[in-house]
Amino acid sequence: MNIGITCYPTYGGSGVVATELGKSLAEKGHKVHFISYGIPMRLNHLRENIFYHEVEMSNYPLFEFPLYSLALASKIIEVCDYEKLDLMHVHYAIPHSVSAYLAKQILKENYNCKMKFVTTLHGTDITLVGLEPSFLPLVKFSIEKSDGVTAVSKFLKEKTIINYQINKEIEVIPNFVDIEVYKPKEDCVFKSHFAPNGEKILVHISNFRPVKRVPDVIKIFYEVKKKIPTKLILAGDGPDRTECERLVRELKIKNDVYFLGKQEAVVDILNASDLFIMPSQSESFGLSALEAMACGLPTITTSVGGLPELVVHNETGYIAEIGDINRMAKYAIDLLTNPTKYKKFSESARKRAVEFFNKEKIVKQYEEFYQRIINE
Ligand code: GMT
Numbered sequence: 611m612n613i614g615i616t617c618y619p620t621y622g623g624s625g626v627v628a629t630e631l632g633k634s635l636a637e638k639g640h641k642v643h644f645i646s647y648g649i650p651m652r653l654n655h656l657r658e659n660i661f662y663h664e665v666e667m668s669n670y671p672l673f674e675f676p677l678y679s680l681a682l683a684s685k686i687i688e689v690c691d692y693e694k695l696d697l698m699h700v701h702y703a704i705p706h707s708v709s710a711y712l713a714k715q716i717l718k719e720n721y722n723c724k725m726k727f728v729t730t731l732h733g734t735d736i737t738l739v740g741l742e743p744s745f746l747p748l749v750k751f752s753i754e755k756s757d758g759v760t761a762v763s764k765f766l767k768e769k770t771i772i773n774y775q776i777n778k779e780i781e782v783i784p785n786f787v788d789i790e791v792y793k794p795k796e797d798c799v800f801k802s803h804f805a806p807n808g809e810k811i812l813v814h815i816s817n818f819r820p821v822k823r824v825p826d827v828i829k830i831f832y833e834v835k836k837k838i839p840t841k842l843i844l845a846g847d848g849p850d851r852t853e854c855e856r857l858v859r860e861l862k863i864k865n866d867v868y869f870l871g872k873q874e875a876v877v878d879i880l881n882a883s884d885l886f887i888m889p890s891q892s893e894s895f896g897l898s899a900l901e902a903m904a905c906g907l908p909t910i911t912t913s914v915g916g917l918p919e920l921v922v923h924n925e926t927g928y929i930a931e932i933g934d935i936n937r938m939a940k941y942a943i944d945l946l947t948n949p950t951k952y953k954k955f956s957e958s959a960r961k962r963a964v965e966f967f968n969k970e971k972i973v974k975q976y977e978e979f980y981q982r983i984i985n986e
Contacts, residue, residue: 763916
C-alpha cells in the first residue's frame, strides 16, 4: 500500500504512535508518506520506503493567525495526486481530519481522484479540545465523514459516541510497543548514576500538562521517601514543570529529584528505574505506562479513561482514585519492600505488554483495517 500519515511531530503520544506505525509499515514494504509541519521526533534515521513532505506555511502579514489546516489540506492534495496514495491516515482529529476531508472533496471534484482517509482518535482531541464549542461541530462532522475511524481504547470509543452523538462505526485499535526495543535490561549502567547508594527509583515521563498531575508524582515520592531510600526521575517538559520545580524546592527534596527534560533515551531511563507513576486526571490510553510495562516496570496509575484496559490492578501494577496520594504511596512502598511480589508484578507487566500490545499484532490490525476501508 501507499499510505499518507499526518500527525503532530512534537513530543506526545499521538505523534509517537503515528511515527512508530509508519516505520513499521515501511519495514513491511509499504510506502509511507509523512505530511506534517515538522519531521516527527521518532523519525530520526533515513529509512527505506519512508518519505517526508513538509507543510509550507505562508507568512504573509495579513495572516495574523497561521492557516495551518488549509496549508495541510493543500499538501495532502499535492502528495495524494503525485504519489497516488491508497489511503490517508490522520492522527488526532483536530484539525487533521478536517484538512483531510477538505482535501478529499477537492481531489474528487478537481483531480478526479478518490482519496479515502482514516482518522485515529487519541484522547484530548475528544475529551478536552474537541469539546470546546468552537470545535465541537467540526470534530463531529469530520469524524462522521472519515472513511474509517479508530480509537485507542474502548473508553475513548464510548466517550466519542456519547460526547458527539456520533453515528459511525469506531474500531478500537489499542496503542502498541516494540517489545524488542522496550525490554528489561539487567544491570542498567545509569542506575548507579541516579541511585549511587542503591536507592529505589520512581519514574514519571510526560508532557507536564496539568492533566498529567505531575505535582502528585512528587507528593507520592515525598511519602515513599519517608519510609524507604528512594530517588525520583522526571522526564519530559511542559507547562507544569516550573511549578514542579518549585514544589521540589519547597519540600526540600531537590537532591533526590532529577528533572531530565525532554529525552530520547526512554528505554535507558525506564531500565534505570523500578516503578512507573502515572497519576493522570484523564488518559485515553497511557502509552508511556505501556512502554514502562514492556521494560518490566510495574505501574501505579489512576483509574481514569483507558488505564484500566492497560493496567491489571494487583497483577501488573496498582490503580487508585485521582488525587489519592496516600494510597498510591502505600502501593509503591508495598511493591518496593516486597521483592517476591515486585518480581511477580514486573514479569506480569512485561507479559501483558508482549501478549496484548506488541507492535506485530497491532500493526497487523491497522493493515487489515486499511485494506477493508480501501475495498469498501
Ligand atoms: O497526553 C497528551 O496530552 C498527549 C496526547 C497526544 O495526542 O499526544 O496523548 C493522548 O494520546 C496518547 C496516544 O494515543 C495516549 O496514550 C494518551 O493517553 C492520550 N492522552 C490523554 O488522553 C490525556
